Amino acid sequence: MTSTPAKEPTLFWEDFSVGQVREFGRKAVTREEILDFASKYDPQPIHLDEEAAAASLFGRLSASGWHTCSMAMRMVCDNYLVNAASLGSPGVENLKWLKPVLVGDVLRVRTKVTESRPMNSRPNVGLVRMTWEVINQHNNVALHMDSWAMFRRRDVEVD
């Protein structure tokens, strides 16, 4: 495969300060993508079957909750993560699926930095805690999570 050299990052740990809010993305949710994801990863009738979905509480095909997380991740990648000195995430707290994500919804993401500290065990790495919200076209929060991320620090070199 053709390999794209990783770009030099422009965002480091220092660029995620407590209180900072970002709002971005515009993801139109299609029937085809709901079906594609559900057929691979979450083949429950409400995500995969028009008739079962029509008879369900939501009345229409809804996206798998993991699909919503994944769409959020894509918007985060496109907005800042692929330009950041990211070292991955140890995990997520308080993941809440608050509203169904339906065919035709248009989603965006709002992140807010709630905590930031250097990592004791790795002095050139910092931890950031961020709330991620996925918001639909009615301005309802469909998904909430508190995500931890590790970033390289800008000017700390280690042997």
Added chain:
Amino acid sequence: MTSTPAKEPTLFWEDFSVGQVREFGRKAVTREEILDFASKYDPQPIHLDEEAAAASLFGRLSASGWHTCSMAMRMVCDNYLVNAASLGSPGVENLKWLKPVLVGDVLRVRTKVTESRPMNSRPNVGLVRMTWEVINQHNNVALHMDSWAMFRRRDVEVD
């Protein structure tokens, strides 16, 4: 599209009792699937680019954390969820990506019911809290989460 009628569920809230453990699934993780998921939802170089992956901490392409969650979901669906009177999940606590998931890994899932109670606001629905672990072929836990799920109760009818 052809619509498959939803099967009559065989598992209800009463069938998930505290302490119950299930272990199931055998998912071989392929390079193609890691690339497919990452290109759609998590296009970071360590998930998408062989060269960047080789230079990373893990030395090989690793699956997006959301991909691991999604593979777990598929195993859960295949093992019991599509046969259960499931009403979805309000959310997940303590999601932890503990080990990388690499090309060639073979994953399984272990669930343990840790809490179970009727839902106050909906007497025909019960809540279950379950620990989900994704375990690799080295018997390392790669992913942990505490998942809440809602199931219909077996013999409680409501007007």
